[in-house]
Amino acid sequence: MALGLSVEEIVSRARADLRIGAPIALTGASGGALVLAAETVTDRRLAELRALAPDALDLAISHRRAETLRARAYDGALARVALGPLDDARFIRATADPSLDLATPLKGPYRTRREGTAELHALALLLAKQARILPAAVVATWSDPARPAAIAAEAGLTRLSELVVHRAADAAIAMRPVSAARVPTRFAEAGRCHVFRPDDGAEEHYAIEVGTPKRSGPVLARLHSACFTGDVMGSLKCDCGPQLHAAMEQIAAEGAGVLLYMNQEGRGIGLANKMRAYQLQDEGFDTVEANHRLGFEDDERDFRLGAEILKAMGFSGVRLMTNNPAKVAMMEASGVHVAERVPLKVGEGEHNRAYLATKAAKSGHLL
Ligand SMILES: Nc1nc2c(ncn2[C@@H]2O[C@H](COP(=O)(O)OP(=O)(O)OP(=O)(O)O)[C@@H](O)[C@H]2O)c(=O)[nH]1
Ligand SMILES: [Zn+2]
Numbered sequence: 001m002a003l004g005l006s007v008e009e010i011v012s013r014a015r016a017d018l019r020i021g022a023p024i025a026l027t028g029a030s031g032g033a034l035v036l037a038a039e040t041v042t043d044r045r046l047a048e049l050r051a052l053a054p055d056a057l058d059l060a061i062s063h064r065r066a067e068t069l070r071a072r073a074y075d076g077a078l079a080r081v082a083l084g085p086l087d088d089a090r091f092i093r094a095t096a097d098p099s100l101d102l103a104t105p106l107k108g109p110y111r112t113r114r115e116g117t118a119e120l121h122a123l124a125l126l127l128a129k130q131a132r133i134l135p136a137a138v139v140a141t142w143s144d145p146a147r148p149a150a151i152a153a154e155a156g157l158t159r160l161s162e163l164v165v166h167r168a169a170d171a172a173i174a175m176r177p178v179s180a181a182r183v184p185t186r187f188a189e190a191g192r193c194h195v196f197r198p199d200d201g202a203e204e205h206y207a208i209e210v211g212t213p214k215r216s217g218p219v220l221a222r223l224h225s226a227c228f229t230g231d232v233m234g235s236l237k238c239d240c241g242p243q244l245h246a247a248m249e250q251i252a253a254e255g256a257g258v259l260l261y262m263n264q265e266g267r268g269i270g271l272a273n274k275m276r277a278y279q280l281q282d283e284g285f286d287t288v289e290a291n292h293r294l295g296f297e298d299d300e301r302d303f304r305l306g307a308e309i310l311k312a313m314g315f316s317g318v319r320l321m322t323n324n325p326a327k328v329a330m331m332e333a334s335g336v337h338v339a340e341r342v343p344l345k346v347g348e349g350e351h352n353r354a355y356l357a358t359k360a361a362k363s364g365h366l367l
Helices: 007-020 043-052 063-069 089-096 119-130 146-155 162-170 228-232 240-254 271-282 287-294 304-312 325-333 353-362
Strands: 024-028 031-037 057-062 078-082 136-142 158-161 175-182 191-198 205-210 219-225 257-262 317-321 337-342
Touching: 007 024, 007 031, 007 119, 007 158, 007 162, 024 119, 024 146, 024 162, 031 043, 031 119, 031 146, 043 089, 043 136, 057 063, 057 089, 057 119, 063 078, 063 287, 078 119, 089 136, 119 136, 119 162, 136 146, 146 158, 158 162, 175 304, 191 304, 205 240, 205 304, 219 240, 219 304, 228 240, 240 257, 257 304, 271 287, 287 353, 304 325, 317 325, 325 337
Parallel strands: 024 158, 219 257, 219 317, 317 337
Antiparallel strands: 024 031, 031 136, 057 078, 057 136, 175 191, 191 205, 205 257
8 A cells, every 4th residue: 555645644734834934736626836825935935936937926815904905806805916026025024914014014006816716825825824824825826737736746845736625624633632641730739731632733732630520421611722921921911811720720629620721822823923913903903803904813713622622531511611602602513512601700901801892892702
């Protein structure tokens, strides 16, 4: 039997390539493309790509970013900005990244492409999002997919088809237990830390188990998303730190429960993008608007992963500590029964009052 990469392995490699600035090849029904992430593109890579495809080089950006730039978006969720011979990596980043707008205010006018299709461009943006970098990509297209495929084969580039990207995005992700050990904490002596690894090469997530919760009934659980600024820095801009500690205290008081620590920083956009969002918030945009301006949805988290961990630990029901109905819905949809929603309201203060109000008004959070 021949050795072959799985769908997850190929897509995982493509995400890593985009993060380090290496080109990838995409093929689909509409043709083929070579792609570089806007965030990591260099002038040297750009010149190489331009030499191969001088007439069909575009910068794909989200339609929301295009709106801000007053560039026409003909392709629904994205716009294809045609790149001219003088457009360099600096121009590309300034065009793609709204958090640079104050530093580089003069851009455009832009010519956006209308002819052809944007299917491969959309795939490129999806992969960039999954790689937790800016959803923007330099895309060189060919109507014959054989040409970029051949370039990729010769250069040893990661090559993947439309089908593979979609299949990976739809696939249920299994969470494998890797290791676990006893960790007494200031909240509870009887603590254990379990590490789980998804089979798609993405971030590991952790479960803190306190005591020996019964598998037969609903477990008191908190599905906490990583917030470096709140959990570690003690930031006052959000309520994450106080929520984390209050959840641990409540679990410890009951003597048994689970806190899932999901590495879905910044509601799934990653810390680098979250700091871009914070820059936009300092310019007056709220937490939802800032995500949108960067080209993300207000919430990019996949709550199914938390449910998968609970199931892997032997739980089928929870008393879920949250104010977010989307977490409850996702648990249920993933086969973990939510016997009770336990509100978790702590840490409101002058710096996060507007943030919490925005989440209630725009993201359905319960007050
Ligand atoms: N993009 C973005 N993420 C933020 C911002 N402030 C906090 N976060 C992230 O938001 C997430 C908050 O997670 P949680 O507290 O688990 O979730 P929640 O949706 O508020 O729901 P509950 O706390 O369960 O009610 C963390 O991943 C933070 O890093 C922000 O302004 N922008
Ligand atoms: Zn936070």
